[in-house]
Amino acid sequence: MRDCFIQKSDKKFLLIKHAAELVTCAGPAPKAGAAMAEMGIITDGALLAQDGKIIWVGKTDELPEVDQAQCEIVDAAGRCVLPGFVDSHTHLVFGGYRADEFFWRLGGLPYLEILERGGGILNTVKATRQATKEELKALGRQRLDAMLAMGVTTVEGKSGYGLDCETELRQLAVMDELNREHPVDVVPTFMGAHAIPPDYKGRTDEYVDFIIDEVLPAVAEQGVAVFCDVFCEKGIFSIEQSRRILTAAKALGLKAKLHADEIVSLGGAELAAELGACSADHLLQASDAGISALGTSGTVATILPMTAFCLREPYARARTMIDSGTAVALATDYNPGSCFSHSIPLVAALAATQLGMTAAEIVNALTINGAAAVGAAHRVGSLEVGKEADLVLLEYPSHQFLVYHAGMNIVSKVIKHGKVVWDKTC
Ligand SMILES: N=CN[C@@H](CCC(=O)O)C(=O)O
Ligand SMILES: [Zn+2]
Numbered sequence: 001m002r003d004c005f006i007q008k009s010d011k012k013f014l015l016i017k018h019a020a021e022l023v024t025c026a027g028p029a030p031k032a033g034a035a036m037a038e039m040g041i042i043t044d045g046a047l048l049a050q051d052g053k054i055i056w057v058g059k060t061d062e063l064p065e066v067d068q069a070q071c072e073i074v075d076a077a078g079r080c081v082l083p084g085f086v087d088s089h090t091h092l093v094f095g096g097y098r099a100d101e102f103f104w105r106l107g108g109l110p111y112l113e114i115l116e117r118g119g120g121i122l123n124t125v126k127a128t129r130q131a132t133k134e135e136l137k138a139l140g141r142q143r144l145d146a147m148l149a150m151g152v153t154t155v156e157g158k159s160g161y162g163l164d165c166e167t168e169l170r171q172l173a174v175m176d177e178l179n180r181e182h183p184v185d186v187v188p189t190f191m192g193a194h195a196i197p198p199d200y201k202g203r204t205d206e207y208v209d210f211i212i213d214e215v216l217p218a219v220a221e222q223g224v225a226v227f228c229d230v231f232c233e234k235g236i237f238s239i240e241q242s243r244r245i246l247t248a249a250k251a252l253g254l255k256a257k258l259h260a261d262e263i264v265s266l267g268g269a270e271l272a273a274e275l276g277a278c279s280a281d282h283l284l285q286a287s288d289a290g291i292s293a294l295g296t297s298g299t300v301a302t303i304l305p306m307t308a309f310c311l312r313e314p315y316a317r318a319r320t321m322i323d324s325g326t327a328v329a330l331a332t333d334y335n336p337g338s339c340f341s342h343s344i345p346l347v348a349a350l351a352a353t354q355l356g357m358t359a360a361e362i363v364n365a366l367t368i369n370g371a372a373a374v375g376a377a378h379r380v381g382s383l384e385v386g387k388e389a390d391l392v393l394l395e396y397p398s399h400q401f402l403v404y405h406a407g408m409n410i411v412s413k414v415i416k417h418g419k420v421v422w423d424k425t426c
Contacts, residue, residue, distance in 0.1 A: 009419060012051060012071075013050050013066060013070050013072070014048070014072050014418040014419070015063075015073045016045075016047040016048075016391070017063065017074075017075060017076065018045075018076055019045040021041050021042070021081070021399060022042040022046070022081045023040065023081065023083070023399050024039070024382055024383040025039055025040060025082075025364055025382040029382070030369045030377065031368055032325055032326060033325035036322055036369070037358065038360070038364075039364065041399075042059060045057070046063050047383060048064070049389035052417035052418040052419070053386060053387065054387050054389050072420070074393070074415075079395070079397065080397055080399050081392070081394075082363060082367065083368065083381055083391065084390035085344055085367060086155075086376070086380060086381055087147060087334070088155075088279065088300075088374045089332070089333050089373075090157050090158070090331070091160060092342075093159070094124050094127070094128050095127035095131035095139070096123065096127025096128070096336065098120070098340075111338060112233070120195075122195060124335075124337065125197065127161075129162060133170050137174045140174055141178060141181075141182060144182045148421065151414055153390040153391075154185040154187065154376060154390070156186075156188075156374045157186050158188075158189040159172050159175075159192065159194075160191030160229070168219070172188050172219065175224075183417075183422075187227070187375075187376065189226065189227035189229050190215075190224075190227070190228050190229070190249070192216070193229075193241075196236070204237065204238075208237070208245060216245075220252035227375075228246060228255070229259060230242040230246060232266060233259065233264060233268075234266060242258060243271060243275070255278050256275050256276070257272075257277055257278055257280075258272040260272050261285040263284070268290070269286040269287070272294070273296070276297065276299070278300065278373060279302045281302040281304065282316065282333075284316045286321075291320055298327075303330055305330070305354060306332060306347055308350075310339045310341075311338055315354045316355070327372065328357075328369060330347050330369075331347070331373070344366065345407050346407050348402045351365070359403050363399050367382065368381035391414070392415075393412045
């Protein structure tokens, strides 16, 4: 990470005091339906952390005695303090770019047709296969730096631009190393079933066999992925093929995620619920039955409004989902094709104006529900005793500014594991 980011303190304690709003997002995770309105705001709030973990949260005038000489003290007067954001759906390790495609799509060429013609994801596969591990890692590090500056303290990242054993493992190894070296935690997802590689064109079932028989066992043996994800879509992987892959992945100890009902309503939401997936993602075309299946399943619906924006597709029905009791997370979908942006502020703005979510729902969707979507809600996503002291300070006194200051990065400081790791004034 860039040297100027911050000189980390060596103090044992972190003390935040006088926060105009300390937004805890406390409570059972994920927050589903009406519970998404609850943020647990403490005015004139304070927080104490020891060795990176939160040990006390409350009002400033009720702070317990602590030796201030041992504390890094952050005066948060006039600031809103939130849990660090969890970007629970990205494809952050890739080579090359696809700017032309963005304009082809504006000219009317559909996303899936570009892929069918051998472009799209397959273009990124070519560039990623050619990139060395060091090149991918340098790119990944720059991207994590930029995400951190927007308040992201945990990010999920997918492979899926290799579509062969060697490159898939290379992408996962890059994420593993970045996770160890960078302040942002990286949760790795194996997504070998992201597209059908050219050498398997017309033989999708054989590619599924290859994934199940050769790649998944290698991924599981190296212990480099927490999740397995599949692009379940018309012309890509069918419901049955997706079920086979995720069932095999679960048998090897990986947890399931699914790119579901993005362009065509195939029943991906229902499949994610049936398999007990941690999350079903995209859901632009999820049916009524799919939404009600999610509502009762505990599977988090991860909505990616910037992708709908960039693809000019209709937005997912987040309002219906929340009103029918579903837990909704928001994420960026950062990738070089359908959404080349890691902008948390744009996600928040679109969620309010296009999805009809309230500011409270947006905050929970970007924090505790994002954490639940990556299986990390026991550790991060809320400001509660025992959790990691991962925090974001805004330049303004209320969480409402996240939406109101549309598309602007208003993060003033980021704290990871009890240390200030990014400061706007630096
Ligand atoms: N839809 C499938 N996968 C990615 C896009 C990947 C790409 O176009 O490179 C997504 O989540 O939007
Ligand atoms: Zn994706």
